[in-house]
Amino acid sequence: MPPYRKYVCAACQYVYDEAVGDPDSGIAPGTRWEDVPDDWSCPDCGVDKDMFDLMED
Known part of the structure; x- marks a missing residue:
């Protein structure tokens, strides 16, 4: 299973x-x-949800 990822809100950085x-x-x-x-x-x-971007390492 691939590692868990994180996604950041473009509006507020959540x-x-x-x-x-x-x-x-x-x-x-x-x-x-x-x-x-x-x-x-x-x-x-x-x-x-479409306002979130994948966080790169």
Whole structure:
């Protein structure tokens, strides 16, 4: 299995970490980005999922 990735919100810099998920929004730890529902939004600023970019190492 590939390593977990992180995605950063272009608007507020919130980081979605696949290893952590977003339990407060019902996204379990270990949920891959492609498995996060399309209607999920940034928990800090509310922008859509398409406003997130893959963080490079």
